[in-house]
Amino acid sequence: MQVYTTDTPAARSGRIKVGIADYAVSGDESTLTTSGLGSCIGVALYDPETGVSGLAHAMLPEADDGSEPAKFVDTGIELLLSEMRAAGADIDRVVAKIAGGSTMFDFTSADGDGSIGDRNVAATRTTLDGFGIDVVAEDVGGSHGRSLELDSQTGDLRVRSAKSGNHVL
Amino acid sequence: MNLDVRSLRTFSRLAHSGAEKAAGSLTTLAGIDTYVNVTKVELGTKADVENEFAERDLVSVHIGFSGGLDGHTVLAFSPESAERLVDALMPDIDATDAEGELAESSLKEVANIMLGGFIDGWADYLDTTVDITTPTYVDDENDGPLDHVDAEGFENGGDDEHVLVFRNQLEAADNAIEFDLYMVPTASSIGTIVEASGEDGALPVESFAAFSEMINDGANQASEDITAMTGIDTTVEVSRLSFVPIEGVPMSLTDAVRRGVVLEFSGTPSGYIAILFDEPSAENIASSLLPGMEGDEAMRQSAIQEIGNITTSGFLDGWANALETTIDISPPKHVHDIGSAIIDPLATDLAQSQEYAFLIDSTIRTDDDEFTCDIYALPDETELRKALKQLSPAA
Numbered sequence: 245m246q247v248y249t250t251d252t253p254a255a256r257s258g259r260i261k262v263g264i265a266d267y268a269v270s271g272d273e274s275t276l277t278t279s280g281l282g283s284c285i286g287v288a289l290y291d292p293e294t295g296v297s298g299l300a301h302a303m304l305p306e307a308d309d310g311s312e313p314a315k316f317v318d319t320g321i322e323l324l325l326s327e328m329r330a331a332g333a334d335i336d337r338v339v340a341k342i343a344g345g346s347t348m349f350d351f352t353s354a355d356g357d358g359s360i361g362d363r364n365v366a367a368t369r370t371t372l373d374g375f376g377i378d379v380v381a382e383d384v385g386g387s388h389g390r391s392l393e394l395d396s397q398t399g400d401l402r403v404r405s406a407k408s409g410n411h412v413l
Numbered sequence: 414m415n416l417d418v419r420s421l422r423t424f425s426r427l428a429h430s431g432a433e434k435a436a437g438s439l440t441t442l443a444g445i446d447t448y449v450n451v452t453k454v455e456l457g458t459k460a461d462v463e464n465e466f467a468e469r470d471l472v473s474v475h476i477g478f479s480g481g482l483d484g485h486t487v488l489a490f491s492p493e494s495a496e497r498l499v500d501a502l503m504p505d506i507d508a509t510d511a512e513g514e515l516a517e518s519s520l521k522e523v524a525n526i527m528l529g530g531f532i533d534g535w536a537d538y539l540d541t542t543v544d545i546t547t548p549t550y551v552d553d554e555n556d557g558p559l560d561h562v563d564a565e566g567f568e569n570g571g572d573d574e575h576v577l578v579f580r581n582q583l584e585a586a587d588n589a590i591e592f593d594l595y596m597v598p599t600a601s602s603i604g605t606i607v608e609a610s611g612e613d614g615a616l617p618v619e620s621f622a623a624f625s626e627m628i629n630d631g632a633n634q635a636s637e638d639i640t641a642m643t644g645i646d647t648t649v650e651v652s653r654l655s656f657v658p659i660e661g662v663p664m665s666l667t668d669a670v671r672r673g674v675v676l677e678f679s680g681t682p683s684g685y686i687a688i689l690f691d692e693p694s695a696e697n698i699a700s701s702l703l704p705g706m707e708g709d710e711a712m713r714q715s716a717i718q719e720i721g722n723i724t725t726s727g728f729l730d731g732w733a734n735a736l737e738t739t740i741d742i743s744p745p746k747h748v749h750d751i752g753s754a755i756i757d758p759l760a761t762d763l764a765q766s767q768e769y770a771f772l773i774d775s776t777i778r779t780d781d782d783e784f785t786c787d788i789y790a791l792p793d794e795t796e797l798r799k800a801l802k803q804l805s806p807a808a
Contacts, residue, residue: 259446279753280751280752282761284761303760311768389754406749
């Protein structure tokens with residue numbers, strides 16, 4: 245029995261909050277926000293023609309069978325794109341801005357493949373490339389946390405961090 | 414009665430989907446965007462829960478339920494959030510007029526809308542019917558907030574009765590309104606739900622209670638050690654064991670910037686620990702360790718690292734004793750960043766092998782609010798289960 249749902253209620257105030265292992269799509273003038281990206285990655289997608297935009301907050305690079313799709317970069321982006329398409333976006337026009345994927349700590353569990361942050365960034369590039377989507381701006385890596393706000397009208401992605409303040413991608 | 418990770422997952426899913434339904438009702442009916450941040454299954458004593466209500470000065474509306482499932486649900490607000498919610502529900506009415514009975518009746522209405530939907534999901538899952546009582550408004554400081562909650566707990570063989578609390582943190586209207594939806598089922602109802610989800614590999618509920626005691630002892634030891642080091646009296650405000658979907662762990666913290674340390678511990682169990690202060694607390698604690706000195710950033714960092722070390726060993730030493738094992742602690746790594754982003758890599762690392770986490774969080778504070786110290790510990794789930802087995806009465 246499926247009792248778990250990640251459905252978020254329809255927005256009225258113009259701000260849609262995207263949780264962790266979550267994504268959301270906006271076809272109007274809403275702002276999509278997500279916070280607390282450490283090694284996690286934020287993927288902002290935008291179709292400039294229709295203004296349909298989407299934001300995903302993924303934790304890990306690749307999904308295993310039967311896992312919660314929004315938690316992973318590959319399946320999360322796929323889901324986000326199919327919802328954007330349903331909302332009227334044309335994937336050929338969609339561009340991406342990405343932020344997050346930092347390496348804040350050197351854990352003993354990290355193996356030769358690099359940190360989870362680095363692997364998340366790599367998986368994001370590979371997945372987007374597979375859909376033919378260009379990354380037009382990015383703020384990835386480093387050793388600090390980030391929070392994001394995507395203005396779905398303009399496609400501007402505001403990145404906030406404790407150390408380097410705010411800037412817009 | 415036994416509990417296992419599978420039934421805890423069922424609990425967590427039921428509570429989360431119930432809370433989503435409840436949030437959706439408020440969004441639809443009142444036009445206020447409402448989100449569920451985190452759903453936690455918490456294990457603590459009734460006193461723990463009551464303390465938190467008292468500390469935070471919460472206003473609450475209670476609805477009881479009975480039938481196929483017995484217990485209480487509570488919607489709890491800070492007074493400011495309650496006022497903002499009433500204001501959002503009745504924008505045409507002057508906020509000062511909205512106080513008193515009018516505010517009370519609108520909060521009751523909100524509770525009716527939300528808690529009814531929340532309970533329905535549980536009744537559906539158990540294929541039973543559940544009746545709910547009319548809402549009771551509680552803001553009397555003289556009343557224990559759980560006085561109305563006559564959910565019997567389960568005995569730990571000691572004086573402290575433990576209860577299982579389903580707690581959903583919700584927010585509405587762009588973070589302006591924060592509130593908690595609690596559900597406290599009776600012990601026999603917990604048994605009913607556990608039975609419905611199967612008991613494979615279950616552990617006696619007493620071992621969870623024993624672990625929760627161990628966490629309390631650890632927090633008290635850490636508090637004593639902080640006092641000894643800083644010369645400032647501290648007390649443990651809250652100490653909790655909860656079961657959370659892994660992505661809910663960072664979401665338990667806000668965007669506020671925190672300073673502190675992160676450490677790895679290894680043994681049975683291994684895992685991560687973060688000792689975090691808000692910025693004013695970090696300043697105060699650093700200056701209490703560097704009395705009369707104009708400490709530079711490097712000195713402040715090392716003071717914070719030192720307090721992190723002391724707190725961690727105070728917190729974990731008792732575990733090693735109770736579990737008859739050794740737990741090694743890595744050197745503390747200083748952090749100064751967005752709170753939720755500090756915890757994110759810790760949860761993400763564990764997310765590679767587990768979908769849910771046991772989150773331990775304790776708050777130690779001084780009486781005069783000079784500083785507050787939050788301890789978050791995230792043990793590896795499989796190893797923690799091994800440790801819990803060792804605490805079982807039969808072991």
